[in-house]
Amino acid sequence: MVFSFDLLINAIVSGILIGAFYAAVTAGVSMSFGILDIVNIAHPAFIIVGSYIAYIVNIHLGLDPIIVAIIATPAFYALGAGIYQIYYVSFEKRGQESLRGLAFFFGLLFITEVLLILVFGVDYRYVEAPYIGMTWHIGFVDVPLRILVPCLVSLAMVALLQLLLTRTFVGRAIMAVAQDQLALKLMAVDPIRIKRIAFGISIATASLAGAFLIIIQPVEPSVGREYIGRVFAICVLGGMGSLPGTLVAAMLVGIVESLTSTFYGPSWAPAVSFGFLLLTLAVRPAGLLGR
Amino acid sequence: MRSDLFLLVCLIVGAAIFGAAFALGNDYYFFAGYVVLQYVVLSTAWNILGGYCGYVNFGSAAFFALGAYSTVAMYKLAPLPIPVLVIIGGIVSGIVGLCMGYLTLRLRGAFFAIATLALAVVLQTFVVNWGFVGGSRGAYIIRPEAIWPFGAYIRYLFLIMMLLAIGAITVARLIERSRLGYGFATIRDDELAAEASGVPTLRLKLIATTISGALMGMAGAPFPYYIGFLQPSSAFGLDYAVNSIAMPLIGGTTSWVGPLIGAILLGSLQQIATVTISSAVNLLIVGLLLVGFVIVAPNGIIGLVHKYIQHRPVGGVGRRRVEADATGHVP
Amino acid sequence: MTAAAAELLAVDNLGKRFGGFVALDNISLSVRRGERVGLIGPNGSGKSTLVNCICGTLQNEAGSVTFDGHPLNGASAHQRTRRGLSRTFQLPRPFASLSLADNLRIPLVYTVASRGARQSGQAIEGRCVELLREVGLDAKAKNLPRDLTQVEMRKLELARAMAAEPKLLIADESMAGLTHSEVEEILALLMRLNAQGVTIILIEHIMRAVMSFSQRLVVLVSGRKIADGDPNVVVRDPEVERAYLGQ
Numbered sequence: 001m002v003f004s005f006d007l008l009i010n011a012i013v014s015g016i017l018i019g020a021f022y023a024a025v026t027a028g029v030s031m032s033f034g035i036l037d038i039v040n041i042a043h044p045a046f047i048i049v050g051s052y053i054a055y056i057v058n059i060h061l062g063l064d065p066i067i068v069a070i071i072a073t074p075a076f077y078a079l080g081a082g083i084y085q086i087y088y089v090s091f092e093k094r095g096q097e098s099l100r101g102l103a104f105f106f107g108l109l110f111i112t113e114v115l116l117i118l119v120f121g122v123d124y125r126y127v128e129a130p131y132i133g134m135t136w137h138i139g140f141v142d143v144p145l146r147i148l149v150p151c152l153v154s155l156a157m158v159a160l161l162q163l164l165l166t167r168t169f170v171g172r173a174i175m176a177v178a179q180d181q182l183a184l185k186l187m188a189v190d191p192i193r194i195k196r197i198a199f200g201i202s203i204a205t206a207s208l209a210g211a212f213l214i215i216i217q218p219v220e221p222s223v224g225r226e227y228i229g230r231v232f233a234i235c236v237l238g239g240m241g242s243l244p245g246t247l248v249a250a251m252l253v254g255i256v257e258s259l260t261s262t263f264y265g266p267s268w269a270p271a272v273s274f275g276f277l278l279l280t281l282a283v284r285p286a287g288l289l290g291r
Numbered sequence: 292m293r294s295d296l297f298l299l300v301c302l303i304v305g306a307a308i309f310g311a312a313f314a315l316g317n318d319y320y321f322f323a324g325y326v327v328l329q330y331v332v333l334s335t336a337w338n339i340l341g342g343y344c345g346y347v348n349f350g351s352a353a354f355f356a357l358g359a360y361s362t363v364a365m366y367k368l369a370p371l372p373i374p375v376l377v378i379i380g381g382i383v384s385g386i387v388g389l390c391m392g393y394l395t396l397r398l399r400g401a402f403f404a405i406a407t408l409a410l411a412v413v414l415q416t417f418v419v420n421w422g423f424v425g426g427s428r429g430a431y432i433i434r435p436e437a438i439w440p441f442g443a444y445i446r447y448l449f450l451i452m453m454l455l456a457i458g459a460i461t462v463a464r465l466i467e468r469s470r471l472g473y474g475f476a477t478i479r480d481d482e483l484a485a486e487a488s489g490v491p492t493l494r495l496k497l498i499a500t501t502i503s504g505a506l507m508g509m510a511g512a513p514f515p516y517y518i519g520f521l522q523p524s525s526a527f528g529l530d531y532a533v534n535s536i537a538m539p540l541i542g543g544t545t546s547w548v549g550p551l552i553g554a555i556l557l558g559s560l561q562q563i564a565t566v567t568i569s570s571a572v573n574l575l576i577v578g579l580l581l582v583g584f585v586i587v588a589p590n591g592i593i594g595l596v597h598k599y600i601q602h603r604p605v606g607g608v609g610r611r612r613v614e615a616d617a618t619g620h621v622p
Numbered sequence: 623m624t625a626a627a628a629e630l631l632a633v634d635n636l637g638k639r640f641g642g643f644v645a646l647d648n649i650s651l652s653v654r655r656g657e658r659v660g661l662i663g664p665n666g667s668g669k670s671t672l673v674n675c676i677c678g679t680l681q682n683e684a685g686s687v688t689f690d691g692h693p694l695n696g697a698s699a700h701q702r703t704r705r706g707l708s709r710t711f712q713l714p715r716p717f718a719s720l721s722l723a724d725n726l727r728i729p730l731v732y733t734v735a736s737r738g739a740r741q742s743g744q745a746i747e748g749r750c751v752e753l754l755r756e757v758g759l760d761a762k763a764k765n766l767p768r769d770l771t772q773v774e775m776r777k778l779e780l781a782r783a784m785a786a787e788p789k790l791l792i793a794d795e796s797m798a799g800l801t802h803s804e805v806e807e808i809l810a811l812l813m814r815l816n817a818q819g820v821t822i823i824l825i826e827h828i829m830r831a832v833m834s835f836s837q838r839l840v841v842l843v844s845g846r847k848i849a850d851g852d853p854n855v856v857v858r859d860p861e862v863e864r865a866y867l868g869q
Contacts, residue, residue, distance in 0.1 A: 039401045041349075041408070090586045098400045100585045102347045103540055107582035110533050114575040225529070229412055232405045267427070271416035274409040281406050282394040470731050477717050477728055483679060484715035486699035487708075489733030489786055493698070545719075 006140045011262040012255055013141050017151040019254025021212050023247045024154035025227060026234040027161055028205040031198055033232070034241025035178045038087065038199065042105045043231060044224035045112035046203055050076065050210020051219045052120060058127040065127045066153055069211035073204045080203025083108075084196045109224070116221035124218035132215060150212035157208055162243045164201075174198045178241065226270050233277035294465055301457040309450060321449040325517060327558035328452040329510050333531065334538035334550035335459040336506035339466065340499045341536070342544025345479030346396070347404040350411035351535035354384040354504045356418065356526035358511025363424045363521055366432055373451055377512040384508020385501045387414075392500035396493060415527040429522040432515040448513050459506050463547035466502075475499060507535075530574060534558075537581040543593025552592050630655045630690060630790055630821050631676070631707075637684030638668075638675055645671045646682070647845040653790070653823065658816055660836030660853065661825045664865070668845040669825050670712050673792050677709050678702045690789060703729075704736050708788030712795045712825075714775040716767035722778060723750040723763040729786035737787075749785070756811060757781045773799055780808070790821045797828055805831055833857070841865075 025047060032040045053072050054065035091101040131145040165171035176184055177194045184191050213219060234253055238245035257272045292300075312320045333351060340346050358380030365371055365379060395406040419427045434444055441447045466472045474495045477485035486492050515521045534557065542553025557577065564573035588595050631653040638646040646668050653659055663669050674680040676687055678699035687694040689707055697705075708729075717725050730746050741749075754760040757777040759770075767775060780796050793812065797805050809831055816822050826832045832839070832853070839853040843865040849856045856862055 033401075037401075039404065041405070086586065090589075094589070099341065099345055099347055099544070100540070100589055102401070102404055103536055103585050104582055106349065106533070106536060107578050107585065110529070110578035111575060111582065114571055114578060117571050118575065226412075229405075229409050233409070236402075236405075267420055268416060271413050274412040274416075277409040278394070278406060278413065281398060281402055281409075473720070473724065473728060474732065476719055480717040480719050481715045483699075484711065484717065485728070487677065487679065487703060487711070488729040488782060489700050489703040489736065490728065491698075491700050491732075 007262055008259075010141055011258045013143065014147070015255030015258030016251055017143070017147045017254075018216075018258065019251030020151040020154045020158075020247070021147070021209075021216060022230060022234060022254050023158050023250035024150075024205065024212055025209045026231045026238070026246050026250055027158055027243060028202040028209065029231045029235045030238065030241055030243060030246045031161075031174075031202040031205075034235055034239075034246075035174060036195055036198055036202075037178070038084075039102055040105050040199075040202070041102070041228055041232075042109035042112065043202075043206060044227040045109045046076070046079075046206035047210045047213060047227065048116060048219060048221060048224040049112060050207040051214040052116060052125065052210075053207070054211040054214055055125045055127055055219070058129075062128075064129050065211040065215055066150075066208070069208045072207045076207040077200040077204040080200035081196045083203070084199035087199075088192060088195070109228075113221045113224065120221065122220050122222075124220045125214070126218040127214050129215065146215050150215050153208070154212055157205065158243055158247060161201075161205070165243065170194070170197060229270070229274035229277055233273045233280065237276060237280050294461070294468075297464060298457070298461050301461065305453045305457050309453060312449070313446070318443050318445055321443070321445045323559075323562045325445065325449050325452050326562060327555060328449070328456045329514075330534055330538060330554040330558040331456040331551055332452070332459045332510040333507055333535040334542070334554045335456075335463050335547060336503045336510070337535040338539040338544055338547075338550045339463060339475075339506075340496075340503040342539050342549065343466065343472065343475035343479065344496060344499045346400050346496065346499070347536070348407045348500075348503065349404055349532055349536075350407035350414075351507055352527045352529065352531040353407075353411035353414045354388060354507035355511035355514070355531050356523070357384045357387055357414065358508035359514040359521060359526045360418055360424050361508070362512050362515050363430045363432065366430075366515070367423065373448070373513055373516065377451065377455065377509045380512030381505040381509040384511070385505030387508075388500045388504020389497060391504075392497045396496045396500065411527065411532070415523055418527075419523045425521070427523060429520055430515070431520050432518075434516050434519055444516070448517055451513055452510075455506075455509055460547045460551055462502065462506070463550075467546055471495065471498070530577075533574070533577055533581070534561075537577050539591075541580055541584045541591055543591030545590065545593060549591050549593050556592075627691070628654050630657075632688040633672075633676065633685070634688070635685035636672070636675055636682050636687065638671055638680065638682045645845050646675065649685070649842075649845075649847050651840060651847065651850070653821060655789075655821055656816070656819060657821055658812075658835055658837045659821075659823045660832040660839045661823055661842065662827070662829075662832055662839065663842035666844075667842040669842055670794060671845075672842065673709055673794055673825070676702075677707055677792065700732075703786055703788075704733050706787075706789030707792075708783040708786045708790070709792040710776075710779040710783045710794050710796050714772075714779040716770075716775060716778055716782075718767055721764050721766060722754060722759060722770075723747070725767065725778060725782055726750040726753050726785045729782060733786040753781045753785050756784070758807070773804065776800070777808075780811075784815065788820060790823070791815065792823045792825070794825045795827065797826055797831060809835055 029040065029043050032038045032043065050069060050072065054068045057063050057068040058065050087101060087104065091104065131149050134145040136143045136145065165175055173184060173189055173194045174197070177191050177198070184194065230253065234246060234249045237252070238249035253273050253276060256276070257269050260272050261269045312324060333355065337348060337351055340348055361380050361383045362376045365376060391406070391410055395403050418424065424430055436444060438444050438447045441450065466475070474485070474490050477488065477490050478492050478495060482492050511526070514526070518525065538553030538557050539550040541557060542551065543549030557580070561573050561577065564576065584591060629652055631651070633649060633651040636646055636649040649672060661669055671680065675682040678694065678697055678701070689702065689705055692705065694702055717728065727746060727750055730741070730749060735741065751760055751763055754763050757780060759774060759777055759781065762769065767778065770778065776796050776798065780793065783791055797808055800808065805828060812822055812824065812835065824832060824835055836853050838851065839849070839856040840847060841849040841856060841862050848865060849859050849862050
């Protein structure tokens with residue numbers, strides 16, 4: 001283990017950049033789990049689907065992956081709304097969400113991964129874009145553009161989402177549905193419709209997150225698995241449903257992972273976020289900026 | 292049926308199956324049968340915590356792998372007979388189950404489920420980085436060619452797994468019919484009301500996690516001998532997690548019969564599919580069946596049979612009345 | 623009996639907050655053995671929160687609860703039930719997958735059994751049916767709770783609380799939605815229980831029932847206790863009238 005100041009600063013910068021990306025990945029789960037109380041552990045699978053869609057269009061038409069993702073967003077939204085409808089009718093209404101609802105999403109996670117393997121195989125796929133491969137050198141700090149660009153767009157996406165939740169009627173209805181369904185009904189707003197919209201938005205973010213992912217690193221179907229723990233760790237740590245909290249927690253996890261990877265080796269990295277999760281659950285389930 | 296009689300019946304059936312496999316003359320049946328029996332243990336174990344108590348464990352693979360790796364560790368230290376290894380595997384996994392339960396069972400079911408996922412990954416990372424048991428390179432277990440009086444070693448392994456499967460369903464059945472089983476049901480139905488009625492929910496949940504973990508560890512203990520070369524990716528494989536959830540949910544979570552049916556049906560299906568189609572399609576089928584059953588037939592095959600026989604829907608989860616035994620005593 | 627021994631439940635300066643919201647503000651209450659206490663207050667005044675804190679479903683941040691001479695702070699809900707504290711839930715919470723008889727079996731085998739002699743299977747079965755008969759549900763002993771009407775579920779809730787053989791029973795709105803004669807039925811049941819030595823705290827909105835039942839009336843408004851005494855005196859208290867009855 002060689003300790004050098006350069007290495008440390010680079011690791012921290014890298015962690016911050018990746019952290020912003022993690023926030024984008026987690027934003028969807030902050031909505032589905034943090035606000036709606038739906039344990040969608042299949043979320044990473046949808047992100048990977050987003051990655052592959054970006055990959056296909058990028059390879060055949062040469063479009064920038066992020067543009068592809070933005071175009072694909074309505075389809076993902078519809079998918080999310082549809083899945084919520086099934087979830088609601090089959091589980092929430094019957095009060096079965098704790099066992100069977102969980103198993104449902106677990107099954108979806110599995111099916112998605114296996115389908116991707118059958119269609120695309122297990123080879124790593126990557127996209128091409130002008131900024132991938134470029135690195136800015138600021139002093140001794142290296143900032144690869146393939147990480148910086150998704151990082152910046154991630155921040156924009158999270159900020160947009162926060163504005164949506166706090167400034168629009170739909171957004172505030174979503175925040176309210178978590179706390180007081182009766183009040184919503186009294187305002188002639190259908191809580192189920194609101195939840196459907198919210199879940200749709202949650203899956204829509206997966207489209208963008210998928211594009212970010214495949215820009216940052218090559219993707220193959222099982223990559224989603226390492227994100228399951230990360231995403232829930234960050235969501236819980238960030239206080240369940242608070243987007244600012246999610247951002248802070250994501251950066252924290254990003255930095256610690258980066259430091260661990262740099263100084264102890266990458267094979268320990270998966271343990272970091274999952275370990276964070278276990279620790280948080282054991283010690284302070286309300287998270288850092290707890291609700 | 293009284294429990295000792297049940298055990299006797301199981302042993303007779305088990306002996307008959309063993310004899311039949313012997314008579315067929317092809318060792319392949321022992322190899323395939325071992326896997327199916329392994330799944331009987333895993334899904335029965337999962338169901339004790341998942342079906343009876345309502346707490347979903349996504350990390351079955353972790354407990355299974357703990358059993359396998361404690362065998363590997365013992366193999367490097369001192370060779371021991373497999374039944375002893377099974378007990379060691381059970382103890383190790385049971386203790387880990389207890390500790391993890393103590394950390395996470397005070398949380399809601401959803402958090403517990405996520406924590407089990409996290410545990411599986413953390414454990415896998417530790418094992419991958421632990422050179423003593425081979426790490427990511429894997430570990431070789433030299434399996435004896437033959438053992439008296441069974442002949443091929445696989446037959447001995449099959450027998451052990453058969454006994455474990457019988458043990459698992461006997462334990463599950465005993466729990467169902469006891470005060471413990473009722474307690475588990477109240478935890479599943481309404482934990483708050485259970486506490487208010489005097490049920491020590493944390494203690495019961497810890498018991499469930501420990502028994503469940505221990506059984507899974509026991510199922511994993513002989514695995515290195517079965518497979519000969521153990522890698523973390525195979526021990527911690529996601530197919531163990533999916534199957535141990537899918538089999539009880541498809542078979543039916545209300546009683547010991549469900550996981551048994553689910554394991555036999557799904558396990559056999561997968562053995563056939565892996566040979567004829569690819570193993571990826573095989574897993575796809577499991578996933579589709581899981582999602583399908585959970586949406587359409589939430590009470591599993593047991594539920595469907597009940598519906599068909601009695602022409603009326605089974606309640607949320609049907610329960611049998613505890614029968615007083617001959618002395619009028621409720622066990 | 624000394625004054626201390628006569629006191630069954632002592633709530634001292636109990637406080638409970640949810641974030642910034644003060645649900646219970648410095649509540650003190652004393653209940654004597656064998657007493658019949660009525661607890662009233664507008665919706666949201668903290669009655670159920672108080673019950674939850676006394677019974678251990680929620681943990682209070684300030685103050686203490688002493689039951690039968692034992693301090694309860696930190697004790698889990700099931701430990702309190704085993705000590706003799708029993709309650710019904712405002713919204714009934716039956717065990718959905720168990721039959722009615724089995725619903726009552728739970729407190730019998732987990733609470734009553736923990737206090738002493740083991741009962742035979744026959745005795746347990748018999749007691750379950752007996753309790754169901756007291757609330758008029760014995761015909762449905764083998765049914766599941768989902769076959770019950772709302773009113774029958776409240777009766778089941780009460781029977782389950784009684785099955786735990788409590789020293790103190792807190793009945794949280796057990797009479798909501800009942801007809802006049804059903805209310806009388808439940809009142810008679812509670813009076814019988816009280817005659818057998820069970821201390822009872824009755825939380826109700828049906829004033830007629832509360833007045834005829836209670837020896838003492840406690841009024842909760844916005845998390846604070848504003849009256850505690852003879853029912854006839856309390857209902858004439860101007861503050862109580864203003865806060866609660868003047869509607």
